[in-house]
Amino acid sequence: MSSLLAASSADVPFPILSALVVTPFLGALLMLVLPNGRPEYFKQVAFLVSGAVAGMTAWVMVEFDKHTADEFQFVDSAEWIAGLGISWTLGLDGISLWLVVLTAALFPLTILAIEAEHTPKAYYAWLLLLEAGVMGVFLALDLFAFFVFFEIVLVPMYFLIGQWGHGARAYAATKFFVYTMFGSAFMLVGILATAFLTAAETGNAVSFDLVYLAEEQALATTTARWIFLSFAVAFAVKVPLFPVHTWLPDAHTNAPTAGSVILAGVMLKLGTYGLLRFGIYLFPEASVYFAPALVALGTIGIIYGAIAATMQKDLKRLVAYSSVAHLGFIVIGTFALNTEGLSGGLLQMVNHGISTGALFLLVGWIYDRRHTRLIAELGGLQKPAPVFAAVFMVVMLSSVGLPGLNGFVGEFLALLGAFAAHRWWAIVAATGVVIAALYLLWAYQRVFHGPAEGDNAEMKDLTWSEGAIMVPFLAAIFVMGLYPAPVLERMEPAVDALIEHIEGNVEDFDEADADQGEDLDVDDLKDLGKKKDSKATDESALVEGGAG
């Protein structure tokens, strides 16, 4: 992660990363000028644009050099506001690669899966703008650019919830916007302080370049801690961490299905990704200093989210609270600050995007068919819709973290890392896994089992097209559960580089390694899912892993 500038834009014949951001943006503009007469075009064009982005991402994924995954690749840099040292710098390393892939995959699927309820033109335009913003966040290597993208995603999501949502959508949309903006308010001051203070300390010109600022580490310890806090507030709201999470259930419940899928699938990761890239990388010392607090908040989030989810009557709200819990795992993994934890957290970001995204999609389909999401009004859906039930089961088990499915690997690694670093918090957090199994299985039981009465008996099963959309999700769930190595081996170098970065900049930092100093062997992980007895509970797996 050290030599960003080595790979200048000259090495890349085509600014592929800029294209990833600009294509959906242009697509959104194109949407505005399309004639209103043929509404069916909107969806097709939106799908084509996001499909093109997915295609380009696939090319990036193939071309990505896993041996130098610790460096930013495809770097693409141009001056933006020269006077302020702001540049349009995009780059991709092992950390952002999979999030970009996730984003690129999720958008076309979402567009395909859900019809706009009304005004399709604006709906697809906002979705494409959202894709541009999310891509930008994951790719930006300039603090200004990052902030721009981080903020801009609010607008389309605000309109998606506000205009196409249900229930108290105005309230939910406004709450979502104001909460997130409140967090970013601090971050903006933090970003400016980082850039200006670094310039003052070093005597160099002001620059907002992430790599430069991170390598320079010019800030005094206390200052860096304050600034880290200002960043942490913004990301904590976005994640969301425990005390500032209240916008999430409202936003999810009232959002249209596509909004929920994107919100859970990629937008929550903006927060955790931000903590990783702009928290830990920029302020290693402050991250180490505040890690216990963040792990504590993450653990509270896990338990709180799990308990709250158990008590929900609304299926969508239940999934929303389960997100709070899952994101807690990501945070504790990340702030374990060791290879296992960081990789686990990172992997869990992707996994959560897949499984919760799919879960929201399925809940959305249930709502389309039954016009209710209340668990009490559903029941016995397994009989009329067996395929639907089976798919739901698989996705739900992946969310629970069943070994052999994708959710397990990430959660396991995150807990493993956290156990090494913060033993007691990890043990508390592990009970969250059990509760997750409880509320999800219980919800499944109430919705799909039992006698189907009234409208429930008539429910349509999964159609072929819906099934086709589910195929990529299921494939990802199984592949990443059984053979996560290709994903992990591209993450690992970047994660190791990050840890080296912390070690290099923080005196007496002691990486709490899960296996006594030895880095986790990728080969062990390749068949991690197979090796474990599927009957073993997650807790026993944890203890075994922890014991080494």
Next chain:
Amino acid sequence: MIAQLDSTVARPEITWDGLLPILTLGVGALLLVLFRSLMKQLPKAAADQAVPVIGGVTVIAMWVVGGFAGTDVPLAGLRDGLGDPVFFLGLLIMVGLGGWFAQYLRLSVDAALTVMIGLTSLAATWGVWTDRYEIDGAFGLVGDQLGADGFSLVITGVIASAIVLVALLLDDYLEREGMAGADMYVLMLFSGAGGAVMASANDLIVLFLALETLSIAVYVMAAMHMRRSESQEAGLKYFVLGAFSSAFLLYGIALTYGAVGSTNLIVIADFLEQNRLVEDGLLMAGMAMLLVGLGFKVAAAPFHAWTPDVYQGAPTPVVAFMASAVKAAGFAALVRVFVTTFADHADDWQPAVYALAILTLVVGSFMAIVQRDAKRMLAYSSISHAGFILVGVQAASNEGVSSVLFYAVAYTFLVIGSFGVLSIVSGEGDRGTSLDHLDGLSTRRPALALALTVFLLAQAGVPLTSGFVAKFAVIGAAVEARSYWLAIAAMVTAVVSAFLYLRIILSMYLGQAEDDAPTIRVPRAAGLAIIVALVITVGFGLVPGELDDITRDAIPVLIAAG
């Protein structure tokens, strides 16, 4: 002063070509009065003929005056230009386009003339900037009373642009309200000329005179809508409080004169640089009075009380002018007097501005969210924007000044766009300005709703709009001056304001229009003004580099007579 009487008074050094941006506005206003006095009623046919001609003349006037302002030998340039067939052809095409465009916009003669004057002034400003200021730096205009520096040029450009856009808005508005005539345009041009002088003033007395020229014209403009009692009330309120603030300002000037012995900013700055006042009570009192007086003009809390009533009552396009040009001129004076002249006493006035800024931000954003009337909301939001600009002033640095300029430029277009949409939507008599009238605008007029949404999001500081970059610059200046808490306070109040803008957006997109809601007619000229504002807002949001460079080059300086 007394001593001067005995000597022969020398004719002050006047740089005519550099004075062209201001002269165009002032003389244009005078000529418009003359023209309208001599030709009260133009025959219909003549009026129809005149508009395309004015459109064509605009192009030539911009070229000629812009050329005069820029170079010392314009005639040679003129001759060469006309000799070049390609250029000549191009000019002809441009003239034709200008004429066609004026016709297409269905402008009235008065509006067309005002647009012409505004555009010519803008061209002159551009000429002075590129051919004189960029090359030779700042220079004196009228002795040491007026100076042209980047700062004054940018503000003059802002004022000229505001005049053009507001004239486009006014055209249909005046027709609609049965107020057609040249009066409003003339007053606006006078006011603009006053503002431009204010931005270039190097003497407190000149500053005061310019401020009065600016203000008195605007008082009348606010009260122009004779059949609306709110408009009368607004005019009177603005007049009384404005006169009150002028008194403060004048008193401040007198006290400063008492402390320093001159009203000339150059002399004051030199004196304060070279001397340390043993007893600075008089100077402190003078600075305080000046701050109060200028604080009134820019609507900083606690001197903001007139703003909501006046903004709500005055004709909407006039409000657009007040919030853009008048405010920009006020901040220009504030920056020149405090940041540049009282630079050596920054430690004394910075805390006061700090407090004003916080108070203004808090009052502006919190009072705004309890309003029901969109115009009143925007009035309060303009107060909170003033607070943001004060944050830049408080930094008392070059970065601060640049950020103030950036904000002033960005906000000018934002606010003209916002009030422009409101002016169109509110219908006859400015009645429909409450939030209910915006209900369902997205289905009635999607383009207008989208435009207003962009303007409001920009005011909230959402990225990819000029509003964000402006906030970024201001907060950057504050952070660089180590005013962290001020920066955080500003950002947090921005979130509160965002809530307000979201309320307006919500009612546009989620509200249901009443069935008997009148259809909204979008006049071409006003539509053009909104499009221009929109393009600039988004353009400066995407590529702010150019404007950023300009504002960085535009640091105010005081020019001593040569």
Next chain:
Amino acid sequence: MSDFLRSYLTVGIFGLIGVALVGVFLGLGKILRPNKPTLAKTEAYESGVEPTGDMWSQANIRYYVFALLFVMFDVEAVFIFPWATRLEAYGTFGLIEMAIFIFILLLGLLYAWRKGVLKWA
């Protein structure tokens, strides 16, 4: 107290004496004069004409317009007098300046005239 402020002391004393004098003479009058109020004496004085109607009578708006126009040219004189005494020093430049000044004012008059403000009916 500084010398500068001390010199204002004179002004202050002068003001105080002024206020005191008014008080003294009004008080003196109160003591000395005979006090015999009648109804006729309490009436408002209107140049010897018997007052009629309400106190709050409306004046024609045109009075104000004329008053304004008067003030405009009255103030013009205030500027012209000092200028006239120094015309030699200013030379041609001063002449042109004043011509511009008067032209601008005349423009106002012309405008008012063409607007029909000067017509009294």
